[in-house]
Amino acid sequence: MHLEYTHDSDYFFFSQLLMRHIESYVRKHPDADNAIFDLRDIYEVFREDFAATTTNLESILNIADSYKVETLNGDQALIKSYKIDVKNNSLLIDFNTDALNSLRSGQPLIEPDPSVHE
Template structure:
C-alpha cells in the first residue's frame, strides 16, 4: 500500500484566516489605511504554521488580495497593495478607506471563489 502525502498548503484557508486577522486589526484601529503587521502575529494567527508565514505567504496574500467589499462605487478590493519586509519581519498593507466604513456597518466581505481561481 502506498500513501501519497500532500504538502500543498491550503491557501484559501489561510487567506480566510488572514482576512479575519485584518478585520480584527481594522476594528481596533479604524483610522488606519496603512497597516503594518508583525509576521510573528500572523504566525500565531496561523496556528504556528511556519510554512504559511514564510514560503507560502506570497500565495496566501495573492488570494487575500482578491477579497472585496460592496461600496456605492461597486465592488472594490480591500487590499490595495502589500509589501513583505523580511529583514524587519513585517507586512505592510494599504487598504481602501471604505473598508473601515464597511467594517463599522458590518458589511460582508466578498471572498474569491476557490473553484474559479487559477
C-alpha cells in the first residue's frame, strides 16, 4: 500500500517555522551544541496546530533535518540527530558542529527543494 501525503506544503511550512525557531535559538544561545524544546513551545511555533505537534511532527522533522548550511567542507545538515521524548514532553536536537559554527558566523540556512524531497 502506498500512502500519498495530502499536506506536503503544510509539512514544508511547519519545517520552515521550526527551522526559523531553531535559528533564533542558536543566535540567542551561542554556546549551545544541542537544544531541548518543550513541545508546548513547538505547539506555539506551529500556531497551535495540534496535529503538527503530535501526529505529523516526525514528518516535519524529516524535512527539517534536510536543511543545510554552507561550511568549509561543503554543505552540511544543521541537525545531526533528534529525538521526541514523549515522556518528558520535549524535543531534543543535536547539531552538526561545522554547520552550527557556520550558521553562527552568518551563513544562511539552505532549504531543501520540495520538488525532489521524498
